[in-house]
Amino acid sequence: MTREQLIGTIGKNGRRLNMRASDLADFDFSGIDLTQADLRFSNLTRANFRGAILRQANLSFSELSGADFTDADLYEANLNFCGLMNVNLTGANVEGATFNFAGRSKYIPEKIKAEPITLTTLLQKPGWGTFIGSFLGALLIYGCNAIIYFTHLILNATDPLIAGLYRFLIIENVTDGAAVFLLTWAMSGWLTSQFKAIWLRHLLVSVAVIISFFSINSVLYMLLGKPFIDELAKRPVGVEQTASWYFYVLGDLLIANIFLYVLQQGRQLTRKLSEQEIQLLNLEKLKTRAELDALQAKINPHFLYNALNSIASLVHEDPDKAEEMTLLLSKLFRYSTSRNGELFSTLADELEMVRTYLQVEQVRFGNRLTFSVEVADPALNELKLPQFLLQPIVENAIKHGIAKRADAGRIDVRIYEKNGELHLCVHDNGPAFSDDMSGGYGLRSIQDKLKLLYGDDARVELQNWPLKQVLLSILMTKVRSGYSLVIPDTDA
Numbered sequence: 001m002t003r004e005q006l007i008g009t010i011g012k013n014g015r016r017l018n019m020r021a022s023d024l025a026d027f028d029f030s031g032i033d034l035t036q037a038d039l040r041f042s043n044l045t046r047a048n049f050r051g052a053i054l055r056q057a058n059l060s061f062s063e064l065s066g067a068d069f070t071d072a073d074l075y076e077a078n079l080n081f082c083g084l085m086n087v088n089l090t091g092a093n094v095e096g097a098t099f100n101f102a103g104r105s106k107y108i109p110e111k112i113k114a115e116p117i118t119l120t121t122l123l124q125k126p127g128w129g130t131f132i133g134s135f136l137g138a139l140l141i142y143g144c145n146a147i148i149y150f151t152h153l154i155l156n157a158t159d160p161l162i163a164g165l166y167r168f169l170i171i172e173n174v175t176d177g178a179a180v181f182l183l184t185w186a187m188s189g190w191l192t193s194q195f196k197a198i199w200l201r202h203l204l205v206s207v208a209v210i211i212s213f214f215s216i217n218s219v220l221y222m223l224l225g226k227p228f229i230d231e232l233a234k235r236p237v238g239v240e241q242t243a244s245w246y247f248y249v250l251g252d253l254l255i256a257n258i259f260l261y262v263l264q265q266g267r268q269l270t271r272k273l274s275e276q277e278i279q280l281l282n283l284e285k286l287k288t289r290a291e292l293d294a295l296q297a298k299i300n301p302h303f304l305y306n307a308l309n310s311i312a313s314l315v316h317e318d319p320d321k322a323e324e325m326t327l328l329l330s331k332l333f334r335y336s337t338s339r340n341g342e343l344f345s346t347l348a349d350e351l352e353m354v355r356t357y358l359q360v361e362q363v364r365f366g367n368r369l370t371f372s373v374e375v376a377d378p379a380l381n382e383l384k385l386p387q388f389l390l391q392p393i394v395e396n397a398i399k400h401g402i403a404k405r406a407d408a409g410r411i412d413v414r415i416y417e418k419n420g421e422l423h424l425c426v427h428d429n430g431p432a433f434s435d436d437m438s439g440g441y442g443l444r445s446i447q448d449k450l451k452l453l454y455g456d457d458a459r460v461e462l463q464n465w466p467l468k469q470v471l472l473s474i475l476m477t478k479v480r481s482g483y484s485l486v487i488p489d490t491d492a
Contacts, residue, residue: 003028020481021344021384041344055193075193093196136258161228168225172217179212180256188263201264202257209256213249304333310364321363328360343453347415348381354390354413361398369402369409376416383422383479386449393426393470396443401430401468420476427469433462446472454478 006017006027017037025045029052037057044059046066055075065085069092076096084099150166157163184205191201221229307329314322335353351373358371375381394411402409412427443460450458450472457475 003032007032095196096192161231164228165225165232168220168228171224172220175220176213176216176252177255179216180209180252181259183208183212184256184259185263188260191260192264198264202260205256205260206253209252210249213252304329307332307360310360314364325360325363328356328363331356332360343386344384345387346381347375347383347385350385350387350390351375351381351413351415353388354394357391357394358411361402365402365409367408368405369398369411371411371413373413374415376414380415380417380422385474385479386453389446389449389472390424390426392446393443393472396470397426397428397430401428404430417476421473422476422479424472424474425469427467429468432464432468443470450474 006029017034017039019042020038021041022039023043024039024047025043026047027044028048030048030050031052033053034057035053035055037054039057039059039062041061042059043063044067045063046068047064048068049072050068050070051072052069053073054069054077055073056077057074058078059082060078060080061082062079063083064079064087065083066087068088070088071091072089073093074089074097075093077094078098080098080100082099147170150170154163154166154170157166187205187208191204195201195204307325311322311325311329314325332353335349335356355373358369358373362369362371390413394413397411402411410429412425414423414425414427416423416425443462447460450460454474457478459473461471461473463469463471
């Protein structure tokens with residue numbers, strides 16, 4: 001895909017790009033708006049994101065080694081479990097971005113490496129932390145005592161006008177306090193997403209609080225306070241003078257800005273794990289990937305041994321067939337060695353590999369083997385599936401089915417979607433599965449791979465009726481939405 005095609009694709013999708021598990025190494029994304037783009041599990045090695053907008057983009061589990069994010073906007077971007085070796089984040093906006101269990105880059109600015117300044121961490125520090133903690137403690141205690149004081153006066157007041165005045169003051173302050181918090185909470189997310197300058201966010205919330213102060217207090221005064229204050233004003237002593245209105249406004253502004261600070265910092269607050277916990281989680285992630293690679297590595301030699309034995313048996317009997325098998329085998333070997341560490345390939349590539357494998361075996365078996373490979377919907381060919389998912393099953397069909405027949409054998413591979421699941425069927429007309437058959441290494445490896453990648457959303461079934469077949473079923477939403485490594489339970 002070219003840069004122009006990518007920009008066109010973004011335009012069609014309303015600026016939301018979906019390119020999961022894509023190979024985009026060295027691609028030029030500079031200056032492109034990739035807001036909420038889904039680039040999970042992609043190869044983005046040395047990609048150029050200079051000045052790109054990646055707000056709330058999902059780049060988790062991607063390879064980003066050597067990528068350039070200079071001056072990019074990574075607000076609330078997800079970079080968890082990414083390789084970040086030699087990544088340049090100079091001048092990038094990383095507010096709210098997550099880098100959990102991501103590789104370190106020598107270019108990551110100190111504001112990412114350093115512990116985020118939150119109210120929690122600030123209160124633990126001497127100096128300003130002690131002062132702010134003392135101030136907040138005094139403010140809360142003073143407020144609680146004021147509530148107790150006024151409540152006591154209301155309960156014990158003999159003058160109904162004084163009691164009514166105190167009730168008005170309590171209702172006014174409680175309503176004002178709740179309004180300040182709710183207004184600040186409602187504006188916090190919008191301010192953070194729309195304005196980069198922190199001082200501008202605080203200015204706007206302050207203006208909103210002043211408007212709220214006058215609106216709420218004017219309404220409450222007219223509805224609740226005015227009758228009592230007017231009657232008390234007629235008395236010879238009258239009503240005691242209170243502080244000027246702007247002191248109360250300053251109190252609201254102080255509380256609102258403290259709330260805004262805490263809410264904004266809370267968006268970046270993540271659970272801090274001990275070094276041992278981090279190491280354990282990383283080890284589990286690496287262990288899962290290692291298990292998948294080990295399964296992959298064992299499948300390839302298993303097939304290779306069978307194919308080489310077949311070639312050896314044909315070298316003297318039929319050199320032409322031996323040559324044909326050697327060329328087909330080289331094609332298979334090229335497929336298995338060109339994956340560059342990737343676990344997934346398209347269904348079309350997987351089926352091409354299966355066809356090549358069956359052609360190898362057809363040379364060996366001659367007229368004793370016929371086969372077909374069918375896909376119900378051509379659109380399914382573009383789905384991403386684990387590599388070598390079908391080949392071990394087809395190999396078992398040859399070994400335990402076709403090889404045991406004296407007459408013609410047949411293998412049919414069918415792919416279709418049914419009841420929200422992707423079905424991959426391998427049928428052969430060999431002897432039926434025994435009741436206690438659980439499959440050899442090939443089937444066990446497929447079961448382990450599906451369990452690691454999809455958990456309970458995939459299954460393997462051996463069926464003798466109505467047809468003898470091995471059926472793989474994977475939840476379609478899981479296939480279409482990408483995959484995630486299922487970390488094994490360390491307590492198991």
